[in-house]
Amino acid sequence: MKYSSKLIADAVAEFTKLPGIGEKSALRLVLHLLKQDVDKVRLFGDTITRMRSEVKFCRTCHNVSDHEQCEICSNVHRDHSTVCMVETIRDVIAIENTNIYKGVYHVLGGIISPIDGVGPEKLNIESLIDRVRSGTVKEVIMGLSPTIEGDTTIFYISKKLKDLNVQLTTIARGISFGGELEYTDEMTLARSIATRLPYENYLVKNSN
Amino acid sequence: MKYSSKLIADAVAEFTKLPGIGEKSALRLVLHLLKQDVDKVRLFGDTITRMRSEVKFCRTCHNVSDHEQCEICSNVHRDHSTVCMVETIRDVIAIENTNIYKGVYHVLGGIISPIDGVGPEKLNIESLIDRVRSGTVKEVIMGLSPTIEGDTTIFYISKKLKDLNVQLTTIARGISFGGELEYTDEMTLARSIATRLPYENYLVKNSN
Numbered sequence: 001m002k003y004s005s006k007l008i009a010d011a012v013a014e015f016t017k018l019p020g021i022g023e024k025s026a027l028r029l030v031l032h033l034l035k036q037d038v039d040k041v042r043l044f045g046d047t048i049t050r051m052r053s054e055v056k057f058c059r060t061c062h063n064v065s066d067h068e069q070c071e072i073c074s075n076v077h078r079d080h081s082t083v084c085m086v087e088t089i090r091d092v093i094a095i096e097n098t099n100i101y102k103g104v105y106h107v108l109g110g111i112i113s114p115i116d117g118v119g120p121e122k123l124n125i126e127s128l129i130d131r132v133r134s135g136t137v138k139e140v141i142m143g144l145s146p147t148i149e150g151d152t153t154i155f156y157i158s159k160k161l162k163d164l165n166v167q168l169t170t171i172a173r174g175i176s177f178g179g180e181l182e183y184t185d186e187m188t189l190a191r192s193i194a195t196r197l198p199y200e201n202y203l204v205k206n207s208n
Numbered sequence: 209m210k211y212s213s214k215l216i217a218d219a220v221a222e223f224t225k226l227p228g229i230g231e232k233s234a235l236r237l238v239l240h241l242l243k244q245d246v247d248k249v250r251l252f253g254d255t256i257t258r259m260r261s262e263v264k265f266c267r268t269c270h271n272v273s274d275h276e277q278c279e280i281c282s283n284v285h286r287d288h289s290t291v292c293m294v295e296t297i298r299d300v301i302a303i304e305n306t307n308i309y310k311g312v313y314h315v316l317g318g319i320i321s322p323i324d325g326v327g328p329e330k331l332n333i334e335s336l337i338d339r340v341r342s343g344t345v346k347e348v349i350m351g352l353s354p355t356i357e358g359d360t361t362i363f364y365i366s367k368k369l370k371d372l373n374v375q376l377t378t379i380a381r382g383i384s385f386g387g388e389l390e391y392t393d394e395m396t397l398a399r400s401i402a403t404r405l406p407y408e409n410y411l412v413k414n415s416n
Contacts, residue, residue: 008263018240031298038260
């Protein structure tokens, strides 16, 4: 597209670098900002820049944080003996939003994926082993997506942790609430029969 | 949603102020930027801020510009005797992208809309009359959307310009190329019959 202003063209180009934003959407955002006060737009730009330059990663769990240690790790009311290992900080946000989990996290920063050139050495696995070795962790919940890469990563880490005195669990795989049994894929259905629960447990879990 | 970092939460909040971006999309954008280099994100923020604080509006046509006069108005190869009056700079971009129009523009900055409290005094109408009065303009194309507000604005401006020696035209309303006659609304269909063209003109227009 042709713009009569290079400033506008540059701003549009910056927005199109973001995922899922094409040139027309970018132009819409730029023209929206153009109608706002200069101060508001400056705040927008500064907030984004500050976020990237000042954000830290928690030295314990590698979650994003404003301090050396994140709010979750420094919260004494959380259960520090239960660590939920997840792929990304997005998963932390998703689990936090359930308001159910009271333990702490460990963000791997990815999963083992040879096809993408991600080996175990690129992930925060050593620091997880160190945390377990320190002795305060009683249970590690393997909160990874049930994909081939996820299961590979779980297998790799479980072997690393198996000689340490820690309980390993995985989040339950099964049919989603509201999901229809008839349309569930065979693997999920087979697994959810194989890992069936006593009905008492089901009731307890639901009433939580 | 809960974020373990206020910096992240603030950045998400800034993105959600943009039109069409909800909290989940905003988080996706923020986490994308978090993975980029600090310098790239600073460039993003600075480009947006600079765009808003440094962009000018052309003193002749009120289009966005990097200078006192926009590229179109300062281009001697354009036909300065033909002025296409449009609602917003977005319309200028749309018409420029057709690569057909060689005249210049006049951006009103809106249309008359009593319901939104926009009267003629809030639009760049006086400067249009001044341009016409200066004598260089032979034709004013009323390039507004065929809505009630658009037609009201055209009517208002045409009365203001009618005693000046200038030809007034409107962009053609009719059935879109590729549009189906059967599904065209009655008003458009009625107008496109009333304003039918000799076939020779149709051929000329298409071969342009």
